[in-house]
Amino acid sequence: AEVKKIAVIAGDGIGPEVVAEAEKVMKRVEEVFGYAFETEHARFGGIAIDEDGTPLPEETLRICKSADAVLLGAVGGPKWDSNPKELRPETGLLAIRKELGLFSNLRPAVVFDCLKDASTLKPEVLEGTDLMVVRELTGGIYFGEKFRREGQHGQEAVDTCVYNETEVERIVRQAFEVAGKRRKKLASVDKANVLETSRLWREVVNRIAPEYPEIEVEHVLVDNCAMQLLRRPASFDVIVTENMFGDILSDEAAMLTGSIGMLSSASLGEGSFGLYEPVHGSAPDIAGQQLANPIATILSLALMFRMTFGYSDAADAIEKAVAEVLDAGHRTSDIAVDKSTAIETSAMGDLIVSAI
Amino acid sequence: AEVKKIAVIAGDGIGPEVVAEAEKVMKRVEEVFGYAFETEHARFGGIAIDEDGTPLPEETLRICKSADAVLLGAVGGPKWDSNPKELRPETGLLAIRKELGLFSNLRPAVVFDCLKDASTLKPEVLEGTDLMVVRELTGGIYFGEKFRREGQHGQEAVDTCVYNETEVERIVRQAFEVAGKRRKKLASVDKANVLETSRLWREVVNRIAPEYPEIEVEHVLVDNCAMQLLRRPASFDVIVTENMFGDILSDEAAMLTGSIGMLSSASLGEGSFGLYEPVHGSAPDIAGQQLANPIATILSLALMFRMTFGYSDAADAIEKAVAEVLDAGHRTSDIAVDKSTAIETSAMGDLIVSAI
Ligand SMILES: CC(C)[C@H](C(=O)O)[C@@H](O)C(=O)O
Ligand SMILES: CC(C)[C@H](C(=O)O)[C@@H](O)C(=O)O
Numbered sequence: 001a002e003v004k005k006i007a008v009i010a011g012d013g014i015g016p017e018v019v020a021e022a023e024k025v026m027k028r029v030e031e032v033f034g035y036a037f038e039t040e041h042a043r044f045g046g047i048a049i050d051e052d053g054t055p056l057p058e059e060t061l062r063i064c065k066s067a068d069a070v071l072l073g074a075v076g077g078p079k080w081d082s083n084p085k086e087l088r089p090e091t092g093l094l095a096i097r098k099e100l101g102l103f104s105n106l107r108p109a110v111v112f113d114c115l116k117d118a119s120t121l122k123p124e125v126l127e128g129t130d131l132m133v134v135r136e137l138t139g140g141i142y143f144g145e146k147f148r149r150e151g152q153h154g155q156e157a158v159d160t161c162v163y164n165e166t167e168v169e170r171i172v173r174q175a176f177e178v179a180g181k182r183r184k185k186l187a188s189v190d191k192a193n194v195l196e197t198s199r200l201w202r203e204v205v206n207r208i209a210p211e212y213p214e215i216e217v218e219h220v221l222v223d224n225c226a227m228q229l230l231r232r233p234a235s236f237d238v239i240v241t242e243n244m245f246g247d248i249l250s251d252e253a254a255m256l257t258g259s260i261g262m263l264s265s266a267s268l269g270e271g272s273f274g275l276y277e278p279v280h281g282s283a284p285d286i287a288g289q290q291l292a293n294p295i296a297t298i299l300s301l302a303l304m305f306r307m308t309f310g311y312s313d314a315a316d317a318i319e320k321a322v323a324e325v326l327d328a329g330h331r332t333s334d335i336a337v338d339k340s341t342a343i344e345t346s347a348m349g350d351l352i353v354s355a356i
Numbered sequence: 357a358e359v360k361k362i363a364v365i366a367g368d369g370i371g372p373e374v375v376a377e378a379e380k381v382m383k384r385v386e387e388v389f390g391y392a393f394e395t396e397h398a399r400f401g402g403i404a405i406d407e408d409g410t411p412l413p414e415e416t417l418r419i420c421k422s423a424d425a426v427l428l429g430a431v432g433g434p435k436w437d438s439n440p441k442e443l444r445p446e447t448g449l450l451a452i453r454k455e456l457g458l459f460s461n462l463r464p465a466v467v468f469d470c471l472k473d474a475s476t477l478k479p480e481v482l483e484g485t486d487l488m489v490v491r492e493l494t495g496g497i498y499f500g501e502k503f504r505r506e507g508q509h510g511q512e513a514v515d516t517c518v519y520n521e522t523e524v525e526r527i528v529r530q531a532f533e534v535a536g537k538r539r540k541k542l543a544s545v546d547k548a549n550v551l552e553t554s555r556l557w558r559e560v561v562n563r564i565a566p567e568y569p570e571i572e573v574e575h576v577l578v579d580n581c582a583m584q585l586l587r588r589p590a591s592f593d594v595i596v597t598e599n600m601f602g603d604i605l606s607d608e609a610a611m612l613t614g615s616i617g618m619l620s621s622a623s624l625g626e627g628s629f630g631l632y633e634p635v636h637g638s639a640p641d642i643a644g645q646q647l648a649n650p651i652a653t654i655l656s657l658a659l660m661f662r663m664t665f666g667y668s669d670a671a672d673a674i675e676k677a678v679a680e681v682l683d684a685g686h687r688t689s690d691i692a693v694d695k696s697t698a699i700e701t702s703a704m705g706d707l708i709v710s711a712i
Contacts, residue, residue, distance in 0.1 A: 090549040120481040120586050141497070141517060146552035154521030157556035161497060161517065165510030191600070193446040196502035200513035226582070226604045227611040230476050244547070247579045248604060255583040 135246025491602025
């Protein structure tokens with residue numbers, strides 16, 4: 001098979017440990033399915049700040065741009081939190097999204113059977129919850145002009161939220177496509193009773209909707225959505241929304257499943273290129289101790305195989321292997337009910353590899 | 357006693373029914389405590405659009421401005437949802453907040469014992485939840501410049517989020533004061549890793565904090581807060597945040613208590629003037645049928661007595677009366693487990709009046 005190039009960014013905290021397990025899975029997939037991957041490692045986030053003096057080195061960008069897909073562990077940590085803006089991991093995150101044109105962030109929020117008790121929601125409310133937040137990732141108030149000025153009332157700070165029709169169209173279309181492959185329900189979230197960008201957003205959704213007659217569309221105000229996610233999470237299928245609302249709602253949705261440590265995500269642009277990463281953060285408190293759970297990263301790799309390479313056989317096999325290992329009762333400490341039986345990061349990776 | 361002037365805005369949907377019960381309570385308080393209230397009714401929202409051609413008539417503004425406090429039922433409904441902007445109830449809401457200088461919205465989220473099963477959260481997670489969201493109400497992206505323009509990629513929409521130091525200071529100070537009268541914990545919510553307005557916000561909080569050494573302050577990013585509200589609601593005391601984040605988080609917080617139909621709110625400015633209203637909306641589907649629950653409005657009146665007039669005796673008596681009536685098992689249909697035993701709106705009002 002054609003050799004696929006994967007840029008591998010381990011990042012900070014538990015990033016290197018979880019990514020190492022995903023790389024084992026990659027090798028296993030080469031053996032079992034005959035696919036061929038070439039990996040190139042790159043520095044990004046806190047470690048790049050320390051070693052290269054910038055969160056997103058040119059070299060890393062070059063490696064990512066020449067790859068077919070990127071696998072990312074996690075970035076950030078308290079060490080860099082009070083740095084000036086240009087020397088913060090988040091700044092690198094925003095820059096890599098913009099530079100790679102990753103305008104769409106897909107965040108599936110599903111309930112893992114073995115974790116349903118970990119949710120703070122009642123099991124009967126959670127029953128059947130399986131939703132996907134499609135978040136716009138390179139526009140809105142994240143990327144609009146920001147500045148300070150002196151005013152009559154002391155300093156004044158300004159952030160600008162901007163969206164144009166093309167930007168809204170491409171993310172909305174993608175959400176319709178995603179919904180078409182799922183339960184065919186799309187909730188578009190905005191604040192059209194207050195924001196001009198939301199009114200444009202809603203107009204675009206209404207203009208595109210007739211092209212997808214099989215998809216049932218509802219408009220939900222963002223405040224109401226924050227409530228409905230709690231009241232009727234299972235009723236949502238695909239939620240599409242702008243950058244800032246997506247940041248808040250995708251985290252709320254992930255948390256209510258109780259499975260946040262196991263969730264994967266994909267950031268996509270035009271074409272098949274994508275960046276895949278676990279939803280959980282860098283967890284610096286447990287880093288380097290083989291305590292981290294590699295499953296979200298391994299599932300992010302499965303998502304890459306399915307979405308970027310079209311290797312559904314490999315993706316299916318990985319997901320099946322994860323389910324098998326969990327069904328057999330194996331747990332890392334974050335998800336173990338009895339911590340004394342918990343296995344290490346690498347042991348979990350090895351078990352999944354063997355199950356493929 | 358000095359006569360206090362109360363502007364009464366019944367509004368739309370169930371507004372008139374719930375406000376009528378609060379007015380009974382007002383009369384009862386006059387009899388029992390010897391206070392004197394003078395009420396003046398005003399039109400606002402949908403009904404004002406229909407009868408006066410504007411959601412906020414001059415006359416209504418005049419009545420509110422000459423009053424010591426405002427009691428509001430609820431506004432809005434599908435009838436006016438597709439109206440042009442100037443003829444929408446929300447536009448009136450934003451205008452009244454600005455015109456009356458109501459820069460602070462206090463939204464207590466508490467769990468009512470009789471409703472704790474109504475929450476979708478597990479009872480053990482909810483245990484002890486009693487928080488207050490202090491939302492900035494007249495600044496930020498709600499009131500910044502908004503416009504459309506033609507760009508290279510079709511129409512472009514712009515919203516501007518602006519905060520100055522004075523605006524942030526007054527709301528933050530108020531939140532510190534509120535926290536001082538409660539459990540002395542303040543969570544300031546922002547998105548300082550992305551937004552300039554949030555960085556200003558955080559600076560102001562850090563500058564003011566030393567003046568309140570007894571208050572424990574934490575900074576929480578808005579996405580993280582949306583998660584922590586689900587994971588550890590009882591750990592929050594006072595949450596202070598800007599307008600848009602406050603809109604989303606106060607609704608999330610209200611919903612997780614399961615008591616949303618019973619929650620009151622206060623919108624305050626400089627001095628003692630305030631506008632008090634239930635958190636629930638106008639519920640047009642059940643309007644005019646004596647099905648609505650008047651408790652949130654009655655508790656909003658109690659909040660007015662306490663916060664604007666300093667009549668804690670009356671406020672305590674109302675809150676005690678509500679608790680007694682609930683303890684005796686009386687329920688309107690929204691909170692009745694067995695709907696066939698539910699009592700009407702006015703019967704609930706009468707019971708509370710008798711218990712004062
Ligand atoms: C770190 C931060 C800038 C980032 C965001 O807000 O986009 C993060 O919260 C995320 O969701 O990926
Ligand atoms: C109706 C709307 C403009 C309003 C707001 O967003 O402020 C409402 O959601 C609220 O919270 O009072």
